[in-house]
Amino acid sequence: DYDLGFQRSLKMTEPIISSSLMLYSRAAPCGKSSAPLCISNTMNPTFEGYLERQYLFEATQQLIKREKHLFGEKTEADGLKDHEEAVKKLAADHKALEEHVWQILQKSLSLSTEEEVSALTSAVKAINLEEEQDQLWRQRCRTTPAWRPKKWKEHHDKVLHELVYSRLENPSSPTGDQVNQSPIRADVQSMGRQLKEDLQWVVEVVKNCYPPEMDICNFYARQYHQTFSARLKQIADFVLDDKDCSFLLRWVKEFYPGDLMIYIGRVLDEAKKEWDQGKEPTRYDDCYASPVAYDVIQVQLLQQNKMKEAEIDLFLIFCRYKEFHEDIIRQNKPHSKAFIKANLSCVKQFRYVSDPNVRENCLRGLTEMKQSAHTYLLTPVHKILKPHYQKVGTSDWLKNTFEKLLNSTEDELQELQGSTQSCHQELIGQLQQEMTVEYVRRLLKGEVKLKDKDRQLKAYETVKENAERLHELFGSKQDWLKEILTKIAEVLKLQDIPAIQMQIVSLGSAYPDLSEKHVSALLKLKTNLSRADRKIVKTTLSDTLKESRADPGTRKFFSKV
Structure with missing residues (x-):
């Protein structure tokens, strides 16, 4: 259930988007359009006519009818040459229809006329109809047309995912105070404003073009949540100054509760994965480095901003890291020394904990970790030197x-x-x-x-x-x-x-x-x-x-x- 995810995505840009949840609650349920599609009663409209007027559902119906005729039970009167030409023409029309459908989907967040809104409704109905036709062909024991299965629903999801990505990658809504903001802060604020405007559009316009079972509101919420989270992580991979780090981590901590803990946990999991695979940690300037150390530095900024809940998270992560450290020593693999050398620098970073209670608990364990690392690395040295001693x-x-x-x-x-x-x-x-x-x-x-x-x-x-x-x-x-x-x-x-x-x-x-x-x-x-x-x-x-x-x-x- 992504109702919570949808609300979090809206909340993310508070106070910019404080009214969005109200709009969401007031909007009509998904699929109940306030403006039903109206089609002119043109006599025997052609496929091209349907495309021109953006009647994509009716165009799909016509193509399916032709498909049934061409790939159903053929009679002796059906000429082979005429049949091949008809199949080619049908394939070309399918391609033309697809282009129209994807074009209107790509406009989902920027529909400018009632005709385009109606066209999106028609495109959604066409997609569902094509899904039904794919299912029917799977049940038939005969050769399928070259274009089957069309998998329009799968492609629909991909098109919208790319649409959301492009909207957040290149937001069209600049923030008010660009002059006094760093590029990082301006970028995040712009993405937040774009997210707010797009989700408002989804609840006010787009969801009326979809049937309830497609749950389009939460689909968009998932896409924006995942894309925005990934973008924040991408930004975090750059070398940031203290103010930008503090700003970014504050967003993560306040608007994505638990994600900071998850993120650093994943960094630790990645280090464990490399250890299990027998890989040595990365070297910088001939020194083994642990990615956990960098992320610990970032967490310190949260503590400086008096986010005490992050302090507790840090202690839990420290306990996991200590267990990993002890496991490396216990297993004594060929690449254990490299990991322990990397861990030594990470242990040093963990010493800068602001809360006295957590610091006392951490420092005791950190001292044990450093001593065990020194003992592990130096014991083989003393063994070699023993004859000289x-x-x-x-x-x-x-x-x-x-x-x-x-x-x-x-x-x-x-x-x-x-x-x-x-x-x-x-x-x-x-x-x-x-x-x-x-x-x-x-x-x-x-x-x-x-x-x-x-x-x-x-x-x-x-x-x-x-x-x-x-x-x-x-x-x-x-x-x-x-x-x-x-x-x-x-x-x-x-x-x-x-x-x-x-x-x-x-x-x-x-x-x-x-x-x-x-x-x-x-x-x-x-x-x-x-x-x-x-x-x-x-x-x-x-x-x-x-x-x-x-x-x-x-x-x-x-x-x-």
């Missing part, structure tokens, strides 16, 4: 085997490319942090024994150089990771207990998650330190941490070791 903190490590770890890492960094610049930096920043954590963990295992000052100095130089090279490889601004390794290197170099105490306190003050166990493991590498010396240093750290309150915003590092 195992060298850290061993005697071989002091022989500069760290170069192999750096070379392998550089190769893996190339494989991690494909997300946007900011997302890529966050990803490799996470990798640098995890590699530093693994480096310290391996070092504190205590496999290497630094028995004297020379070996401790060698270890200092190795750790310090490793920190510099790792920082240089990632080209990041994460100086704090380099600082941690440098402070650890200083502890390995120092020989005086007071100096070691000061360095440990400095490290513990900067990173309060440094525990006595970490300090004990580090000091045990210096095998020339006594248990009593180690206890003094640990006690100093413990007392310092008790006296000072850790800043809640302080980075955590050693708790991960």
Whole structure:
């Protein structure tokens, strides 16, 4: 039932068309014409005469009568040559009739005289008569004429669809204030005004030319609704400024309730479809891109305009998107990494939610999505680097085997490319942090024994150089990771207990998650330190941490070791 769709189409251009529904309710029921067709009683009118006077129904009747004669039971008197000529003439007349019918249909929304209105009524009756004749021929067990089935009803629908499309594509009614409107807003307003005028014409004039069963009012309502919606989507595919986006989305949200949710849902469905088909997401500037991210940006404009219902829609879409993200990781297909890289940029866009309640729910899930994406992309990297990690903190490590770890890492960094610049930096920043954590963990295992000052100095130089090279490889601004390794290197170099105490306190003050166990493991590498010396240093750290309150915003590092 498209009564609701018809009313929505009229409502779409409010307040421009506030009177249209009243006109619709006042108009006579479909098919009950207030001006019945009047035909002159001309004696034996010819087919050409019918066409000239636009009596298309009567012309159709005459052609059907000739068709029955030519394709019915033939007698021996029927000459073959005369029959062929008559069939050719009938085919030509059918073509001429069709042209007249389609011409008047194309004028349905611009009928200018009573004669044209009567001609449309006659054309509609002709179409229905031809449909009946098509049905009769389907029931006969004999060869049909070349022009059967004619499928005029199907062609009728196509002609009107194209008519509606052309009316909205090239609206004839400009809006009043074209000067102060952007081209986008002027275009939408013009389409709205054209839609209003055309649907008014349908309820006042056109529907009286049709029988009730053809339900022409709702047919036009469907055509305008579908065409207008498609046109809005086409406009939305352009890069719009904030004002145009806001204007367009406001139309969609207010005049097509639920369509915005449906539209973005379809974008997500399309992404899922590409995933199922094994396709990689589109790349722009060598970065994988998700179309969902762009549409999320558009939804934000609704929130800025205080359309709170869109905020709820956004959370529902986010939940669906999170499920899709998790499914990609779970299935682990060859193109999963490409989709996860595209999703990272989309996750970033979801962070700009204005409603506090929705933002809290979204941010929790977004953090989980980013962490799961990083884990999915980085776990294979750590697996490849594991043999090189195992060298850290061993005697071989002091022989500069760290170069192999750096070379392998550089190769893996190339494989991690494909997300946007900011997302890529966050990803490799996470990798640098995890590699530093693994480096310290391996070092504190205590496999290497630094028995004297020379070996401790060698270890200092190795750790310090490793920190510099790792920082240089990632080209990041994460100086704090380099600082941690440098402070650890200083502890390995120092020989005086007071100096070691000061360095440990400095490290513990900067990173309060440094525990006595970490300090004990580090000091045990210096095998020339006594248990009593180690206890003094640990006690100093413990007392310092008790006296000072850790800043809640302080980075955590050693708790991960």
